[in-house]
Every structure is written in C-alpha cells, then in structure tokens.
Amino acid sequence: GESVGLHLPTLSVQEGDNSIINCAYSNSASDYFIWYKQESGKGPQFIIDIRSNMDKRQGQRVTVLLNKTVKHLSLQIAATQPGDSAVYFCAENKGTGRRALTFGSGTRLQVQP
Amino acid sequence: EAEVAQSPRYKITEKSQAVAFWCDPISGHATLYWYRQILGQGPELLVQFQDESVVDDSQLPKDRFSAERLKGVDSTLKIQPAELGDSAMYLCASSSGPGEQFFGPGTRLTVL
Numbered sequence: 001g002e003s004v005g006l007h008l009p010t011l012s013v014q015e016g017d018n019s020i021i022n023c024a025y026s027n028s029a030s031d032y033f034i035w036y037k038q039e040s041g042k043g044p045q046f047i048i049d050i051r052s053n054m055d056k057r058q059g060q061r062v063t064v065l066l067n068k069t070v071k072h073l074s075l076q077i078a079a080t081q082p083g084d085s086a087v088y089f090c091a092e093n094k095g096t097g098r099r100a101l102t103f104g105s106g107t108r109l110q111v112q113p
Numbered sequence: 114e115a116e117v118a119q120s121p122r123y124k125i126t127e128k129s130q131a132v133a134f135w136c137d138p139i140s141g142h143a144t145l146y147w148y149r150q151i152l153g154q155g156p157e158l159l160v161q162f163q164d165e166s167v168v169d170d171s172q173l174p175k176d177r178f179s180a181e182r183l184k185g186v187d188s189t190l191k192i193q194p195a196e197l198g199d200s201a202m203y204l205c206a207s208s209s210g211p212g213e214q215f216f217g218p219g220t221r222l223t224v225l
Contacts, residue, residue: 032212043117043204043216044156089155093211100146100169101214103155 012110019077023090030092035075039086085111115139117217125223131193134220138207150202195224
C-alpha cells in the first residue's frame with residue numbers, strides 16, 4: 001500500500017553542523033506534510049509543516065523542502081545542537097480533516113559534541 | 114501552554130487482563146486521535162473521533178479494543194483481554210481542524 005518512508009535510519013552529525021533528514025512519500029494525493037521530533041519516552045512534538053502548494057517553508061533553525069515531482073520531503077536543521085538529538089518523523093495526510101496522519105518509520109539524529 | 118493529558122504514563126499488566134487509558138485533549142479541539150506506536154516505528158492510527166462520533170476506526174482491533182468519547186471531550190481506550198503483542202506506546206492527539214495534531218506524552222503499556 002502507499003506509505004511514507006525514510007531513507008536513513010540513523011544520522012550522526014557534529015554539533016554546529018547542518019543536518020538534513022530525508023523522507024520519501026508515495027501517496028500523490030497527499031497535500032499536507034508535517035515533521036515531528038520525538039525524544040525518548042515522550043510524545044511526538046510538532047516542528048514544522050508544509051502544504052503541497054508550497055515547495056519551501058522556514059522556521060526557527062529549520063527548513064522543510066517539498067519536491068512533488070519526485071515525492072520527496074526533507075528537513076534541514078541549521079547549527080545542530082545536542083538538544084536536537086531525537087527521532088524525527090515525517091507524516092502526511094490529505095488535509096481533509098477526516099484522515100489521520102500516516103507516519104514513516106523515523107530517523108534517529110545523533111549530535112556529537 | 115495547553116497540552117494533551119494522558120494517564121497513566123506507564124502500565125504493566127498480565128495477558129488476559131483488562132486495561133484502560135485516558136486522554137484529555139486540548140480544550141476546544143473537536144478532533145481526537147488514538148495512535149499505537151511500537152518501539153522503533155512510527156505511530157499508527159487506531160481511532161479518530163470528531164466530537165463524540167467515531168469517524169475512522171478501520172484499524173482498531175474491535176474484538177478486544179474499544180474507545181469512547183461520550184461527551185466529546187475526554188476519551189478512554191480499553192483493551193480486554195490484553196495480549197503480549199499489545200505492548201506498545203499508546204498516544205493520544207488532538208486538533209482543531211485539518212493540519213497540525215498535538216500529541217500527549219503517551220502511555221507505555223507492557224503486557225507480561
């Protein structure tokens with residue numbers, strides 16, 4: 001079936017470097033995407049979202065890029081900090097309000113001091 | 114800042130016993146979701162409520178799982194009887210409409 005997935009299960013970066021976490025999706029009907037951060041033993045925490053009528057959105061230290069042609073989503077974290085260490089999930093829905101989020105399997109980001 | 118509340122945070126039970134989890138969404142959020150997250154995987158939807166009505170329970174194992182949101186505010190998820198494979202994190206989320214969902218801290222269930 002159609003699903004959201006991630007290319008890399010673990011990403012290790014040095015503190016201060018930029019991080020890029022990638023996600024491939026297969027549901028071409030999806031029109032809304034979210035990145036969540038989940039720390040150990042906690043619920044997912046919203047980072048940033050993007051609708052399909054956009055290809056880039058920026059937040060504080062984070063940028064999400066959406067390439068609908070190749071169905072690819074990425075999360076860029078600038079100047080990665082130790083507090084950024086967590087599992088990151090991309091998720092999608094059709095934006096109808098009646099469809100829950102479909103999550104990928106996650107990428108673990110490890111920030112080395 | 115308003116948050117989704119869940120209890121208990123941890124639950125250990127023996128197989129064949131009944132368990133119940135409680136969720137209080139952010140005030141005013143009409144949509145409430147229950148997700149199950151197996152260790153190392155992303156959350157998967159169990160049931161979605163719009164006010165007090167179920168709008169999607171296609172992934173809920175109805176032979177043992179039940180969920181209710183009687184007054185359209187807080188919600189209870191029950192498992193009876195619990196099985197070993199039910200060990201997971203049970204997450205509640207709420208939203209005020211299409212888009213961002215706010216998650217609670219989850220209930221970690223261990224079935225022995």
